Amino acid sequence: MAEYRGVMVHAEVAEGKLAAIATELLGCGRKLADDLGEELSAVIAGSGVSGLAREAINFGADKVYVVDDALLQEYRPDTHVAVMEKVVRQVKPGILLIGQTSIGRDLAPRLAFRLETTATLDCIELAIDPGSKRLLRTKPVYGGNARAVFTSEFDPQIATVRAKAMTPLAPDASRKGEVVAIEAGLDPATVRTEVIEKVKQEVEGISLEAAEVVVSGGRGIGGADGFKQLEELAGVLKGAMGASRPPCDNGWVPDVRQIGLTGKIVAPDLYIAVALSGSSQHMAGCSGCKNIVAINKDPEANIFREARFGVVGDWKKVLPAFTEKVRELLAE
């Protein structure tokens, strides 16, 4: 076990750049590596990705392993798990951090089972136990109603980390680091899935993840028409509109607008929750929101336990007056 040393980050690539989650993992990984007095490495696996190694060093990596192969163009479990297995067996990191993204959710468990080790998914806090020097992995469980802290004696200790749970370091172009190329060594015959098509359903305007203001509606909005009023308020505030799960399941708003445990994670300065009960599963997507404001007719709704400001009342009456006043105040 002692032969496993250092912290490794799986640095995901999105649109030809290091994904935001990769910089967050490097920030968190740097701290863990410093606590252990060990090295922080990053793995960049993709096609045409060699140029990104420098960026990973700027964000905190001591060493970057680059696996550049045309077969890695699209994420597929058979190729990416095989490549990560190869890198881990060669480098033997004590800790491996992966993003809790649509890629990481797929990659981490398969890789853990292949390596006969364990993973903990969707971690929001990671720390080194001062006594055992093992990784303490904190994750929300029971739809966010509780939190669990896990450890494991198996190496490498794999954790996926929720978006926006960790803070990136300020990039430093003067940092020193080493870049190591590793051959993918993939056999195309072993690839059993094929990506036929990628469909983007992202709607126009500011993305939910980047928005500084989010206006979000729940089951109580009652239909697609009501969401037009929320969209209007989001427009006035130059923010984005989201929803809890029921409006998405009912087809009132597109699935990509879902905020929560299994949807998007948002962290705006201002989060306005309208006719939304605030289930734990929804609030799991709002843990980074700085100021939550609630409009709900049920004074017992869970959202009032989470909110800083609230109005108890029928949103159909409260919201138009609120939107109008906001418009007036912003015009001053």
Next chain:
Amino acid sequence: MNMIVCVKQVIDPEAPPSSFKVDEASNKVLPPAGVPPVISPFDENAVEAALRIKDARGGKITVLSMGVNLLREVVKKPLSMGADELVLLEDEAFVGGDSWSNARALAMAIRKIGQYDLIFCGRQAADWDDGQVGSGIAEILGLPSVTLARKIDAADGKARVERVTADGYEVIEVSLPALITVSNELGEARYPTIKGIMAAKKIEPLVWKPADIGLEPAESGAAGRRVNLEKLYQPAHEGECDIIEGESPEEGGVNLALKLREAKLL
């Protein structure tokens, strides 16, 4: 098409958050009084996915569940929705497992069931929200997997799967047999029909113990865990909500805007 769907009996995640209690001394969740357990919701989506393929292409659906005190009216629900057979891994030895030991037991049971083209799991269970067991089963059985499915069709030794991504979905083709985990975007599971409920009553589940699937006691349940639960707790809620009053709901809305301006949030 032979299909297997793994379902888990869990504490109802729709129970009010205020009824949720943890016994921090034993690191255990206390089941809420008077709220019966349910099939984990994503597993119901997985049952629905299999039923849609059965409707379109024909086939047989075997439901697989594991635990103790499995309430028959809960674990038989997929049968009343239209599934054909039920296998239960029901023994104290299966209790307290983690993804590692649970995936192993389910994979061994699937091997014993033997014939399958598609295995379905929910994307994650509503208790530990781990999302690993499906991928683990695929890895143990050496099968390809597609996770987070929102639509599935299968024919001619292949499945075509729409997989949920952050900004939409991707269409993936996978060779069979394969394992697929299902997300809520697939759409709600159908309700059981009266006919289905009657038919389900007549189906006797097969009940297997660890020895029946060739699993050593040391590999099973809590004994086979590879992660340790150090601590389980309920996060504290921060601060109090400042309720903004008004003579009417409309005035409440206006006062809220003024309050946000005062707090420099506008």
